[in-house]
Amino acid sequence: MTWLAWRQLRFQALAAYVAVVAAAVVLAVTGKRIVALAEPAGAIFDRLTASDRTLFWSGLIVMAVLPALLGAFWGAPLVARELEHGTHRLVWVQSVTRMRWFGVKVGLTVLGAALAVSALTWAVTRWANPLDGATSATHGGFPSRLTPVSFAMRGIVPVSYAVFALALGITLGIVLRRSVPAMALTLLLYVAVQVAVPLWVRPHLAAPVDQSVTISRATLDGISSSGPGGPLTVSAHRADRGDWILSNRTVDASGRVAALPSWLSTCLPGPGAEAPPVSGQTRVPAPVNSLDSCFARLASEGYRQEIVYQPADRFWTLQWRESGLYLGLAAVVGGVGLWWLRERVS
Amino acid sequence: MIDFWLDTKSGLSPYLQLAQQVRHALRLGVLREGDQLPTVKDVVATLAINPNTVLKAYRELEHQGLVSARPGVGTFVTRSLVDGSFAAQATLRKDLQRWLAKARLAGLDEESIEALFASTFRDEQGVVA
Amino acid sequence: MTAVLRTNGLGKRYRRRWALSDCTLSIPEGRVTGLVGPNGAGKTTLLNLAVGMLKPTAGTVEVCGGPPAVAAAALARVGFVAQETPTYAGLTVAEHLRLGARLNPGWDDVVATSRIARLGLDPKQKAGRLSGGQRAQLALTLGLAKRPELLILDEPVSSLDPLARREFLQVLMEAVGEQELSVVLSSHVVSDLERVCDHLVVLVDSGVRVEGDVETLLDTHHRLTGLRRDSRSLPADQTVVSDRHTDRQSTFVVRTESPILDPAWSVSRLGLEDLVLTYMEQAAAPEAAQALEVVR
Numbered sequence: 001m002t003w004l005a006w007r008q009l010r011f012q013a014l015a016a017y018v019a020v021v022a023a024a025v026v027l028a029v030t031g032k033r034i035v036a037l038a039e040p041a042g043a044i045f046d047r048l049t050a051s052d053r054t055l056f057w058s059g060l061i062v063m064a065v066l067p068a069l070l071g072a073f074w075g076a077p078l079v080a081r082e083l084e085h086g087t088h089r090l091v092w093v094q095s096v097t098r099m100r101w102f103g104v105k106v107g108l109t110v111l112g113a114a115l116a117v118s119a120l121t122w123a124v125t126r127w128a129n130p131l132d133g134a135t136s137a138t139h140g141g142f143p144s145r146l147t148p149v150s151f152a153m154r155g156i157v158p159v160s161y162a163v164f165a166l167a168l169g170i171t172l173g174i175v176l177r178r179s180v181p182a183m184a185l186t187l188l189l190y191v192a193v194q195v196a197v198p199l200w201v202r203p204h205l206a207a208p209v210d211q212s213v214t215i216s217r218a219t220l221d222g223i224s225s226s227g228p229g230g231p232l233t234v235s236a237h238r239a240d241r242g243d244w245i246l247s248n249r250t251v252d253a254s255g256r257v258a259a260l261p262s263w264l265s266t267c268l269p270g271p272g273a274e275a276p277p278v279s280g281q282t283r284v285p286a287p288v289n290s291l292d293s294c295f296a297r298l299a300s301e302g303y304r305q306e307i308v309y310q311p312a313d314r315f316w317t318l319q320w321r322e323s324g325l326y327l328g329l330a331a332v333v334g335g336v337g338l339w340w341l342r343e344r345v346s
Numbered sequence: 347m348i349d350f351w352l353d354t355k356s357g358l359s360p361y362l363q364l365a366q367q368v369r370h371a372l373r374l375g376v377l378r379e380g381d382q383l384p385t386v387k388d389v390v391a392t393l394a395i396n397p398n399t400v401l402k403a404y405r406e407l408e409h410q411g412l413v414s415a416r417p418g419v420g421t422f423v424t425r426s427l428v429d430g431s432f433a434a435q436a437t438l439r440k441d442l443q444r445w446l447a448k449a450r451l452a453g454l455d456e457e458s459i460e461a462l463f464a465s466t467f468r469d470e471q472g473v474v475a
Numbered sequence: 476m477t478a479v480l481r482t483n484g485l486g487k488r489y490r491r492r493w494a495l496s497d498c499t500l501s502i503p504e505g506r507v508t509g510l511v512g513p514n515g516a517g518k519t520t521l522l523n524l525a526v527g528m529l530k531p532t533a534g535t536v537e538v539c540g541g542p543p544a545v546a547a548a549a550l551a552r553v554g555f556v557a558q559e560t561p562t563y564a565g566l567t568v569a570e571h572l573r574l575g576a577r578l579n580p581g582w583d584d585v586v587a588t589s590r591i592a593r594l595g596l597d598p599k600q601k602a603g604r605l606s607g608g609q610r611a612q613l614a615l616t617l618g619l620a621k622r623p624e625l626l627i628l629d630e631p632v633s634s635l636d637p638l639a640r641r642e643f644l645q646v647l648m649e650a651v652g653e654q655e656l657s658v659v660l661s662s663h664v665v666s667d668l669e670r671v672c673d674h675l676v677v678l679v680d681s682g683v684r685v686e687g688d689v690e691t692l693l694d695t696h697h698r699l700t701g702l703r704r705d706s707r708s709l710p711a712d713q714t715v716v717s718d719r720h721t722d723r724q725s726t727f728v729v730r731t732e733s734p735i736l737d738p739a740w741s742v743s744r745l746g747l748e749d750l751v752l753t754y755m756e757q758a759a760a761p762e763a764a765q766a767l768e769v770v771r
Contacts, residue, residue, distance in 0.1 A: 003577050007570065085564070089557035090614070093526055094578035095550045095621065346529045354669055357746055359690060390652050394644035395670045396507050397652035 001096055001104045008105070012074055013112050020116050023062065027127045030055060038130040045142065048131075056131055056142060059124045063153030066120065067161035068190050070113045075169020076182035078105060079341065083177040088345075102341060106334075110166055117162040125154045146244040146315050148198040155319040160326035165190050167330040171337030174345065193329075197322070203246050205321040206314055212251065212304040213237075216295050234260060236305040242312030253302025261301065347384060348376055352393055360395055364403035365410075372412065372427040383413060383421040477540070479504040479625045479657040480525055484534035487520050494520040496681045498534070502659060502674065504624075506688075507651060509672035510661035511751050517681040518661040519558060522629045525659070526555045539624050551581050554618035554626040559634070560611045564603030568596050571613060572620075579621040587620035590646070608639025615643060619650045626650075628660045632667055644671055665748040677751055679758035689747065696750055699727045699740040717753045728753045 030052070037047045048056075079102070082088040092098050132145040132154070143149045152158070168189060173182040213236055220236055235248045252258035310318065348371045350364055358366070371377040384392075386400045404421050407413045415421045449459050480502040487495045495517040502508050510518050523529040524536050527544020536543065539552040562571060568591060576582045591598060594612050602610060611631055618626050628647075632640040648671060650656055662668055668675070675692060677684040685692070696716070703725045706715045713731040720726075728745065729735075735742050745753070 001578060004574055007566070086557065086559060086561040087563055089528060089555070090561045090563070090617070091574075091578070092528065092544075093550065093553070093555040093557075094575065095547045095580055096578045097544065097547060097550065100547075343530065346523060352670065354666060355746070357744055359693065360670065386652055387649065390648045391645055393670065394641050394648055396673050397648060398505075398507075398673050 001101060002108065004091070005105045005108045009074075009108060009112065016070070016074075016112070016116050020120050023120060024123045026055075027059075027123045031127045034127065034130055045131075056128060059128060060150065060153045063121060063124055063158055064194075066117060067158055067165045068187055068194075070117070070162050071165025071167075071169040071190055072183040072186045074109055074113060075166040076173040076186050077179040078109060078170050078173060079337075080173030080177055080179040080182050083174075083345065084179060098341065099338075102338070106166075106170060109170075110163055113162045113166055114159050117159045118156075121153075121155070121158045128154070144242040144244070144312065146242060146310060146312055146318070148202070148244075151202075151244075151315075151318070152194065152198070155316070157319055157322050157326070160323035160330070161194070164193075164326045164330040164333070167334040167337070171333050171340070174337045174340050177345075197325075201325065202318065202322060203310070205318050205325070206310065208246055208308050208310055210306070210308050212306050214295075214299045215250075215303065215305050216292075216299070220295075234305060236307060242315075243307075243309040244312075245307060245309045247306075247308040249306050251304055251306045257306075258303070260303070261298075347382070350384065350389055350393060352395065361399045361402040361406065364389075364400065365406045368403070368407055369412065369427060372423065372425075375426075377423050377426075379423055379426045381423045383423070385420055477504050478502060478537075479506075479539060480508075480659060481537045482521075482524075482534065483536075485521070485524060485531055485536050486533035487517075487524060487529060488532040493532075493681055495524070496533075498678075498683050500676060500683060500686060502657075502676070502686075504657045505655070506674040507648075507658040507660065507672050508674040508676060509668035509689075510659060510676045510678060511665055511668060512661075512663065512678035513755060514663055516678045518663075518678055519629055520681075521678065522555075522627050522659070522661060526553055526627055528555075547580070551579060551621065552624045554621055554623035556611075556614045556618045556626070556628040556631050558629040558631075560607075560614035560631060562602040562605075562610050562613055565601060567599050567601050568605075568613060569598035571602060571617060572598075575617050575620055581622045583620050583622055586622075587616055590616045590620070594646075606639075608635050608642065611635060611639065611643055612646065615646060619654070619656075622654065623656070625657045625659065628658070630661055630663070633662065633664065640667065647671070665751050669747045675747075675751075677754045679755050682758070684754040684758055692750060693744065693747065695732060696728060696730050696745050696753075697735055698743045698745055698749075699725075699729060699735065700743070701725060701740045717757050 034052070079088075082091065091101060128145075128150075131142050132150060145151060145154050152161070165186065169182065169186040172185050172189075173179065176182045176185065215234055215236055220234065224233055224235070234250055235245075237243065237245060249257050250260055348367070350367055352360055352363060356363060368377065368383065377383075383404065386397050386404075389395070389400045390397050404413060404415060408415060408421075412423065412425050412427070413421050414424045446459070449462075454462070478501040480500065482498050482500045485495060485498040485500075486493055498517075498521060510521065512518055520529065524531055525538055525543060527542075527550075539549075541549055543553065544550055563574075566574065572584070572587050572591065575587065576584055591613075594609070594616075596605070596609055596613065602613060605613065615628075615631070618628075626647075632643050635643060644667070647658065647660075651658060660668070660672065673689050674687070675689050676686045701724070703720055703723055706718050706727065709715060709727065709729065712733055713729040713735075716728040716730055718725065718727045728750075
């Protein structure tokens, strides 16, 4: 049975592993340079070339897309293709039970996928380690690894995503009995889950921390307004920039959520000064002097910024818990597929 | 060695057809005493019929005392049908020709003659069996 | 006589419709059994239930003494060639044999390779490139080389040309002669079955109409033609299967163990095709006839 499972899987496996090896080679070669760039003190971000930055973002995209592709292209056709072509009527009457056939095929596929994804994740995580959360002295930066953009592509969660995507693909293939619709639906549902989890589930995987900070130059992220003359909002961070900020609200002296006082807009540098016009969402590191006095006045009036966040050191805790969540989901979905295969398929 | 063939429309069971063809061959002298009948495997390969059919035909012939099966070797003819009735056949043929002439003179056409013969033959069979 | 396939009240329902209902059969071993009936009668359903591809909605099914497909040992005893003889288009002939060898403990590689050689199939040819007849032969080789006790074939020759059909049946019959093999073979073309079957099951409209040894069935069914008579006037030991009347003449098909002695009848023997058609027509119009009996 292992021979047959391997024989059916080998081209896909070859394609995937060739891609992984190629990626690993690229990462190994460029990785050395990155490490060298990180040696001197100062913002590494500014020392990166455009191609380095492209590589960083490509790495994120590849890691985001890989589990979905595996789920759709390895998972969906696993059973669906046999059902489409009627070959299940050939292979299920050999002296191997349906369950054993399924177990070996799924086992080999999941193993192959998990290995490929772990290898790639490890390589990408290591490569991007000096770069995660790096900010420029002037403008721009990479998101920290705890933020949703990066979190899903680092550490160990991509492996659990891949297992989940495979379970999803395989089960949809069993239920729909057609490869192409199963692939499409797998991608759709996978994306839906990947959007829903960071939004509603991940923030609660560990109890978020609540803290108030004074608004000062050191903590200010930016000031924005919804329109000219409209109310101002402030976003701030802690000194440690690796946190994942969940909510950012201004509270007054009594601790209630309050709008910023209207005199603040007169305090700020207006349009035409060095800062660009304050409209929409922009991050504006304002000129030093006038701003400091504004902040001092703000603090004296009792205004503080209340931040709800997940601390940067929670990265691995959240990784493990989310992996567990996804593996649990995979087990449930896989269980449904298994039952369907046993009872409903002919 | 004889070659078998099957008439699917004859209404006669396949095994009876095979037995009949062997007897026919014996009468014509195509098969003689000591000849081997085609093996079951060969007949099956040529005709694509059930091997049990061939076995049944050969058993029927054995029952009629015409052949004998030697396990591991084959089935062999033990009796010829040539000489017994052969001489009588010439006389019988002449008698038949005379009877046919009489029937035609009486005004019977081809089909009436066949029907008359068939029904008498069947009745005779019923009496004998 | 041990039964190689036994069902009891077997039924399978899909949503509202019963594809097979109340099917009770006992097919003896060592026979080549034909399962005949029109399309949609439930033949494929019955065969799929027999090999364990489907689960029954009602009743039980047993093959070679046990429920189908429960374990490797049960699977090894039964071979199956499904409709359209599916093969893996991307695998070569040799790889198919390897599949058989790896997945079947009872695989006889000598038989398999010699058959492939005799059929003239190129082992390196991908199965997708084979003709319909060659694919059917490959599927048959896979079914035979695992040395089953029972080989089940679902309309294996319906989409083959006459020569391929004859060659397929030749190979199958040779195997029946060489191995201790029972065969159940379905078809909606009766002439295929006449040469090879010695046992018959007629399935019409999801139900078994008649079952028995071909010779016995042909010996016990008679066509009676004579002056117009009511079917009730026939003796009790003659079961009327079908009747047709004109103003002067009646034609009956009867089933009886005893000889027909009434001189008023012109008695003739039915061919297998006519016999099957009689039962199929009766099933299609049940209100016209006397009660049918499922006789074993």
